[in-house]
Structures are given as structure tokens and as C-alpha cells.
Amino acid sequence: MRIVRNVAALGAVTALAVGSTVALSTTASAAPNVTPQGVCGKAYKTVNSVPVGSLGTVYLTYNSSNGQNCVATIRANPGTAKLMSAYIYVPATDAWAGDDGSFTSYAGPGYVYGKGYCVSWGGSIANVYVSVENSNCAARKEQRVTEIR
Known part of the structure; x- marks a missing residue:
């Protein structure tokens, strides 16, 4: 049971990290490059x-x-x-x-x-x-x- 929780926690952390990276990269690329x-x-x-x-x-x-x-x-x-x-x-x-x-x-x-x-x-x-x-x-x-x- 402990292994299942650790895998689930690792999966949640990985999903959160990937989601944050995608959200941050979308926000950064949406910023205008004013010329x-x-x-x-x-x-x-x-x-x-x-x-x-x-x-x-x-x-x-x-x-x-x-x-x-x-x-x-x-x-x-x-x-x-x-x-x-x-x-x-x-x-x-x-x-x-x-x-x-x-x-x-x-x-x-x-x-x-x-x-x-x-x-x-x-x-x-x-x-x-x-x-x-x-x-x-x-x-x-x-x-x-x-x-x-």
C-alpha cells in the first residue's frame, strides 16, 4: 500500500510540475514583444x-x-x-x-x-x-x- 501511495504522490507531483510548466510557458510566450x-x-x-x-x-x-x-x-x-x-x-x-x-x-x-x-x-x-x-x-x-x- 505504501508503494501505491508513493507512486500516486509522485504522479501527482509530476502532473503538477508539467501543468505549471505549461501554464508558465504559455503566459511567457503570450507577453507582447513590443517593437x-x-x-x-x-x-x-x-x-x-x-x-x-x-x-x-x-x-x-x-x-x-x-x-x-x-x-x-x-x-x-x-x-x-x-x-x-x-x-x-x-x-x-x-x-x-x-x-x-x-x-x-x-x-x-x-x-x-x-x-x-x-x-x-x-x-x-x-x-x-x-x-x-x-x-x-x-x-x-x-x-x-x-x-x-
Whole structure:
């Protein structure tokens, strides 16, 4: 009888371990792998980026087939929701787009038509703000600013 209990206990422990492994691996693989293309779209190529301190990165992407730029702020370590933002502005056309709020992994996307224009863009995570002015145009040198408030 003792052997039967030990075998049954071993079977239960094995089933529990296998079940836990399956449950954990399913949860881990279901976690999103956030990329600029995952936020903006597969046709968008990263053309510029700026770090938001050690908290994450703001990405500027461009789709050559439609002339659209997209911006997204992506956290380095997703987790508890934090105040975040992403914005893009085309001074020549006065077009802008953005996103802000409390997010667990990214802010954005924000889309504007930018073909042939300088763009200004940036974002924030918690109390770290970054901006890039007059970017991605040959006519001017971009200006980058990081601010902690």
C-alpha cells in the first residue's frame, strides 16, 4: 500500500510540475514583444530614435509607400502603468499627432504625413522628457533635448 501511495504522490507531483510548466510557458510566450514596427505597422522602418534616460526609447519610423511618419515611445521594462507620451509635429504643415496617458509598455502610435518635411518629435516616460527638433531633413541640423522634471 505504501508503494501505491508513493507512486500516486509522485504522479501527482509530476502532473503538477508539467501543468505549471505549461501554464508558465504559455503566459511567457503570450507577453507582447513590443517593437516600433509592432506599434506603427510592418511597413514602417525605424529612421531615428532617442533614449528616454534608462526607461525606454522614442522611435521615429517612416513608411516610404505612403509618406507617413509614425512615433512610438516604448518602455525598456514593461510593468505597472506609468505616465507616458509620444508626439510628432511637422512645422511646415502644422500637422501633429500624439498619444499620452498611463501605459504599461508603450505610448503611440502617432501618424503624420512627413514626406519632404522636417519633423519634430519626442515623448516621455514618468518624469523624463525628450524632444528632437528639425529632424530627418537635410536642410537643418536636429536639436535633441532631454529634461527631467
